[in-house]
Amino acid sequence: xxxxxxxxxxxxxxxxxxxxxxxxxxxxxxxxxxxxxxxxxxxxxxxxxxxxxxxxxxxxxxxxxxxxxxxxxxxxxxxxxxxxxxxxxxxxxxxxxxxxxxxxxxxxxxxxxxxxxxxxxxxxxxxxxxxxxxxxxxxxxxxxxxxxxxxxxxxxxxxxxxxxxxxxxxxxxxxxxxxxxxxxxxxxxxxxxxxxxxxxxxxxxxxxxxxxxxxxxxxxxxxxxxxxxxxxxxxxxxxxxxxxxxxxxxxxxxxxxxxxxxxxxxxxxxxxxxxxxxxxxxxxxxxxxxxxxxxxxxxxxxxxxxxxxxxxxxxxxxxxxxxxxxxxxxxxxxxxxxxxxxxxxxxxxxxxxxxxxxxxxxxxxxxxxxxxxxxxxxxxxxxxxxxxxxxxxxxxxxxxxxxxxxxxxx
Amino acid sequence: xxxxxxxxxxxxxxxxxxxxxxxxxxxxxxxxxxxxxxxxxxxxxxxxxxxxxxxxxxxxxxxxxxxxxxxxxxxxxxxxxxxxxxxxxxxxxxxxxxxxxxxxxxxxxxxxxxxxxxxxxxxxxxxxxxxxxxxxxxxxxxxxxxxxxxxxxxxxxxxxxxxxxxxxxxxxxxxxxxxxxxxxxxxxxxxxxxxxxxxxxxxxxxxxxxxxxxxxxxxxxxxxxxxxxxxxxxxxxxxxxxxxxxxxxxxxxxxxxxxxxxxxxxxxxxxxxxxxxxxxxxxxxxxxxxxxxxxxxxxxxxxxxxxxxxxxxxxxxxxxxxxxxxxxxxxxxxxxxxxxxxxxxxxxxxxxxxxxxxxxxxxxxxxxxxxxxxxxxxxxxxxxxxxxxxxxxxxxxxxxxxxxxxxx
Numbered sequence: 060x061x062x063x064x065x066x067x068x069x070x071x072x073x074x075x076x077x078x079x080x081x082x083x084x085x086x087x088x089x090x091x092x093x094x095x096x097x098x099x100x101x102x103x104x105x106x107x108x109x110x111x112x113x114x115x116x117x118x119x120x121x122x123x124x125x126x127x128x129x130x131x132x133x134x135x136x137x138x139x140x141x142x143x144x145x146x147x148x149x150x151x152x153x154x155x156x157x158x159x160x161x162x163x164x165x166x167x168x169x170x171x172x173x174x175x176x177x178x179x180x181x182x183x184x185x186x187x188x189x190x191x192x193x194x195x196x197x198x199x200x201x202x203x204x205x206x207x208x209x210x211x212x213x214x215x216x217x218x219x220x221x222x223x224x225x226x227x228x229x230x231x232x233x234x235x236x237x238x239x240x241x242x243x244x245x246x247x248x249x250x251x252x253x254x255x256x257x258x259x260x261x262x263x264x265x266x267x268x269x270x271x272x273x274x275x276x277x278x279x280x281x282x283x284x285x286x287x288x289x290x291x292x293x294x295x296x297x298x299x300x301x302x303x304x305x306x307x308x309x310x311x312x313x314x315x316x317x318x319x320x321x322x323x324x325x326x327x328x329x330x331x332x333x334x335x336x337x338x339x340x341x342x343x344x345x346x347x348x349x350x351x352x353x354x355x356x357x358x359x360x361x362x363x364x365x366x367x368x369x370x371x372x373x374x375x376x377x378x379x380x381x382x383x384x385x386x387x388x389x390x391x392x393x394x395x396x397x398x399x400x401x402x403x404x405x406x407x408x409x410x411x412x413x414x415x416x417x418x419x420x421x422x423x424x425x426x427x428x429x430x431x432x433x434x435x436x437x438x439x440x441x442x443x444x445x446x447x448x449x450x451x452x453x454x455x456x457x458x459x460x461x462x463x464x465x466x467x468x469x
Numbered sequence: 470x471x472x473x474x475x476x477x478x479x480x481x482x483x484x485x486x487x488x489x490x491x492x493x494x495x496x497x498x499x500x501x502x503x504x505x506x507x508x509x510x511x512x513x514x515x516x517x518x519x520x521x522x523x524x525x526x527x528x529x530x531x532x533x534x535x536x537x538x539x540x541x542x543x544x545x546x547x548x549x550x551x552x553x554x555x556x557x558x559x560x561x562x563x564x565x566x567x568x569x570x571x572x573x574x575x576x577x578x579x580x581x582x583x584x585x586x587x588x589x590x591x592x593x594x595x596x597x598x599x600x601x602x603x604x605x606x607x608x609x610x611x612x613x614x615x616x617x618x619x620x621x622x623x624x625x626x627x628x629x630x631x632x633x634x635x636x637x638x639x640x641x642x643x644x645x646x647x648x649x650x651x652x653x654x655x656x657x658x659x660x661x662x663x664x665x666x667x668x669x670x671x672x673x674x675x676x677x678x679x680x681x682x683x684x685x686x687x688x689x690x691x692x693x694x695x696x697x698x699x700x701x702x703x704x705x706x707x708x709x710x711x712x713x714x715x716x717x718x719x720x721x722x723x724x725x726x727x728x729x730x731x732x733x734x735x736x737x738x739x740x741x742x743x744x745x746x747x748x749x750x751x752x753x754x755x756x757x758x759x760x761x762x763x764x765x766x767x768x769x770x771x772x773x774x775x776x777x778x779x780x781x782x783x784x785x786x787x788x789x790x791x792x793x794x795x796x797x798x799x800x801x802x803x804x805x806x807x808x809x810x811x812x813x814x815x816x817x818x819x820x821x822x823x824x825x826x827x828x829x830x831x832x833x834x835x836x837x838x839x840x841x842x843x844x845x846x847x848x849x850x851x852x853x854x855x856x857x858x859x860x861x862x863x864x865x866x867x868x869x870x871x872x873x874x875x876x877x
Contacts, residue, residue, distance in 0.1 A: 076762055080755050080758055084755050088748070091747065091748050094744070095741070098744075161581070168640060169540075170640070171571060172571075173582075215537050216539070216540065218538065250725075252726075253663070325818070329512065332508060336502075336504060337744065337745060339501055340501045340748040340749055340752065343493065344752025344755060344756075347490050347491075347755070347756040351487070351756060351760070352759065354486065426737075
């Protein structure tokens with residue numbers, strides 16, 4: 060029995076070309092599966108990135124009832140302290156305090172309901188892409204407290220252009236009516252109908268004054284360096300938040316955009332189908348080389364059986380050969396796959412036509428393949444199962460072989 | 470030359486098992502790509518259907534500039550006879566007019582902006598999923614006054630129910646303030662909760678009164694039998710309406726973000742198909758190399774008999790082309806059969822679509838393939854198989870006759 064591994068190993072060395080071809084099939088499958096999965100994971104990352112960069116951020120600190128009720132009084136106290144907590148949490152790139160409240164916007168006899176976002180111009184520009192989405196006029200400037208930037212459709216509905224005066228009416232924190240005269244400083248276009256039709260932005264400090272919200276905000280949007288840091292960052296922030304009734308909570312982008320989370324989950328299900336298809340193709344490639352080499356060796360097995368080797372021993376030897384080959388080729392494939400993935404993840408893969416997409420919607424379609432431990436052990440599992448299955452069939456065939464016929468086989 | 474083809478053909482039949490192995494490599498790769506394309510087709514079809522299901526329709530007729538700045542003050546005549554003609558077209562499923570305008574909806578609980586949609590109660594079902602989505606109460610009746618059908622999500626948000634009142638307020642087409650109390654007679658549910666929250670429906674005549682439009686409307690919406698015929702339907706509609714006073718647009722122009730996203734996603738997918746092809750190509754080259762190796766002695770004999778290197782390479786290439794074509798046909802046949810099977814039974818994706826408001830009934834996918842898909846993927850597969858056979862075929866022509874004959 061101890062001679063079996065030795066024989067298997069020698070068999071691999073005996074016909075180098077055959078071994079190299081089968082080994083190459085396994086290594087190639089491994090490398091391809093690693094790259095493919097990294098590409099898939101990378102494309103989810105880019106979907107998430109696009110989502111969070113439009114408006115929500117990865118995380119938001121909010122009053123626990125604010126998302127459901129949206130009332131102006133459901134505010135966060137002491138935003139500076141919360142900002143400091145957010146800024147110091149691990150993985151946080153930037154945090155932006157906001158006021159979000161409904162307003163009636165009028166120009167002459169046209170008026171529309173819209174969401175006013177009071178933002179810290181500099182901080183917001185680091186969290187979302189709003190600054191780059193201003194297509195006409197300019198982005199907010201703290202030195203121009205009455206300047207607002209308006210969604211393209213809303214501006215069109217109002218018939219407002221740069222410099223035009225708008226009247227805002229809404230509710231203040233204390234329940235009184237807030238009314239303010241502002242002017243259009245810029246017009247933005249996100250490509251998302253809801254935002255373009257019914258949102259506009261003003262400076263946070265100005266909105267705080269208009270609505271008697273000094274020292275209060277509604278949410279703090281937080282951008283992280285990587286969506287995989289979400290849990291860590293969320294826990295770190297949550298641990299430092301004040302406790303008690305109506306204490307602030309940390310929501311992630313999935314809770315804020317449930318629809319997009321669902322879309323990504325559906326996409327992942329599609330990704331599984333795709334991965335299955337690829338496994339099938341590479342599995343077939345490996346199977347073909349294994350089948351061919353087993354076929355080629357029919358005479359050799361006939362000789363072994365004829366000199367009294369038990370069929371089962373012969374079969375085990377073949378399976379062992381497969382396993383040895385798997386070990387060597389898998390390592391090679393992993394190295395190659397990792398190198399290729401790393402090469403492409405440096406600059407990312409940009410798809411043709413995505414420049415126009417970025418131009419119109421601020422969405423980047425550059426995919427950075429991302430390697431994770433999950434990719435590694437998924438690949439080990441898949442390739443091992445393929446090799447085990449495809450060496451099992453020829454091995455089983457050996458047990459059925461008749462030495463005399465096999466010897467005659469050319 | 471003919472002899473070489475004949476030899477190649479016979480070679481394939483001489484060792485059927487080997488040929489089948491080679492052929493299956495081509496078929497499986499091809500099947501993989503086509504199977505996935507079938508899914509993507511179904512997915513995009515569903516996305517398109519969802520995008521146009523409520524308000525967009527396939528083709529819209531508006532006053533010029535309405536889409537940039539939608540307001541009841543930009544209106545068009547009712548054009549009943551033109552719509553009636555369009556409805557007779559076999560490509561067209563329905564055509565109807567609407568009056569759409571924004572309004573503030575108020576009850577004691579809330580005051581928020583909504584979109585008021587005035588519809589031809591009977592015709593609306595042929596152009597929109599909303600009438601079919603009524604879950605409580607009833608749909609509207611033509612000519613009905615001050616009746617409102619709202620989304621279920623609206624009922625929840627306004628903490629109200631059927632038979633209660635909602636006051637709508639808006640600027641009408643003359644710039645005056647209109648205000649009216651409506652009674653909620655029904656509630657609907659579509660796949661998009663946000664839509665349900667922000668849209669309320671009333672009869673066309675009521676909306677015309679509310680916005681002081683007389684018998685004018687803000688849009689005609691036309692829905693074809695098949696969304697992919699939208700460009701043709703658009704032409705047919707455009708032929709009936711004077712471009713000076715009307716603007717005719719297809720849904721692709723009305724929801725550019727979705728259209729752009731779908732186009733981009735389709736091109737992105739080619740990167741993934743590229744990986745499929747790479748896997749397939751490598752499998753073919755690998756197997757073919759083994760074949761050449763196995764046939765070394767045979768090739769050596771041919772060379773020893775004086776067959777030229779060029780002819781050997783040509784013969785191997787012809788074998789490769791024949792196998793690739795046969796593989797493509799077999800793979801194509803399998804793909805058509807499998808996709809047709811799933812198109813009939815549907816593939817349940819609800820495990821992924823669990824609780825998915827956005828996708829609603831979209832839990833089940835019905836994949837399909839177009840002739841274009843088949844032609845493109847099959848020809849690409851053959852091309853790749855042939856390219857990947859070049860090296861093994863060249864190798865075959867480099868065999869050294871004496872050594873080859875001696876080898877086992």
